[in-house]
Amino acid sequence: xxxxxxxxxxxxxxxxxxxxxxxxxxxxxxxxxxxxxxxxxxxxxxxxxxxxxxxxxxxxxxxxxxxxxxxxxxxxxxxxxxxxxxxxxxxxxxxxxxxxxxxxxxxxxxxxxxxxxxxxxxxxxxxxxxxxxxxxxxxxxxxxxxxxxxxxxxxxxxxxxxxxxxxxxxxxxxxxxxxxxxxxxxxxxxxxxxxxxxxxxxxxxxxxxxxxxxxxxxxxxxxxxxxxxxxxxxxxxxxxxxxxxxxxxxxxxxxxxxxxxxxxxxx
Numbered sequence: 001x002x003x004x005x006x007x008x009x010x011x012x013x014x015x016x017x018x019x020x021x022x023x024x025x026x027x028x029x030x031x032x033x034x035x036x037x038x039x040x041x042x043x044x045x046x047x048x049x050x051x052x053x054x055x056x057x058x059x060x061x062x063x064x065x066x067x068x069x070x071x072x073x074x075x076x077x078x079x080x081x082x083x084x085x086x087x088x089x090x091x092x093x094x095x096x097x098x099x100x101x102x103x104x105x106x107x108x109x110x111x112x113x114x115x116x117x118x119x120x121x122x123x124x125x126x127x128x129x130x131x132x133x134x135x136x137x138x139x140x141x142x143x144x145x146x147x148x149x150x151x152x153x154x155x156x157x158x159x160x161x162x163x164x165x166x167x168x169x170x171x172x173x174x175x176x177x178x179x180x181x182x183x184x185x186x187x188x189x190x191x192x193x194x195x196x197x198x199x200x201x202x203x204x205x206x207x208x209x210x211x212x213x214x215x216x217x218x219x220x221x222x223x224x225x226x227x228x229x230x231x232x233x234x235x236x237x238x239x240x241x242x243x244x245x246x247x248x249x250x251x252x253x254x255x256x257x258x259x260x261x262x263x264x265x266x267x
Contacts, residue, residue: 018128019116020124027139029109032099053167084108144203149171155188156170173187174200178204
């Protein structure tokens with residue numbers, strides 16, 4: 001590998017936060033572009049409101065991503081100018097005209113992951129399984145929140161006796177259902193709606209069950225430093241015992257030499 005290629009790869013790796021995080025941001029970028037298309041395709045005010053609400057949530061996530069990258073960049077000016085940080089900032093603003101700039105974020109994520117390499121990405125994901133699982137859970141939660149709301153609203157809003165008739169009703173129902181709280185003020189009245197609700201409940205149990213396990217792993221498992229110390233303790237004990245035995249043997253040899261001297265004198 002040439003020196004220039006090595007420098008470029010080193011810079012790319014310094015831009016890469018973690019494969020799991022980059023894949024998460026890339027997936028949200030694809031979702032935001034899809035939402036931009038849906039805003040012009042969907043001809044229902046309530047469904048359009050759900051998409052707009054999700055775009056506000058994605059804007060908050062992307063603004064946090066820009067802040068994180070800007071504060072941790074090796075060169076903030078280089079990130080803002082040459083690495084299209086300005087596009088990240090503008091795309092984070094909740095303006096429909098600026099959302100197309102999220103393509104720059106998607107292109108950068110693809111470039112970083114391609115340079116990092118598929119094998120290295122897989123090794124990193126397997127090595128840092130807890131973080132990868134957390135990113136997967138967040139992505140699943142966002143997807144279920146948006147498409148679950150769109151689906152349940154499309155099925156329920158015009159049904160006789162329905163109480164899920166607006167975007168806020170659908171979003172509230174999915175949030176309550178996916179969190180397995182079951183508040184009960186909003187519920188589906190059609191068979192299709194109940195099937196959708198059942199699937200949201202099952203996914204919600206899986207998400208929050210896995211999230212609980214992740215938190216337990218973070219707070220209850222010993223730190224890596226402590227694990228390395230514990231792993232090294234048996235070896236350290238063996239070395240100390242060996243040194244003690246060498247000291248005892250040396251003292252025994254000295255005692256035997258003194259006894260031999262005394263025996264020669266007595267002769």
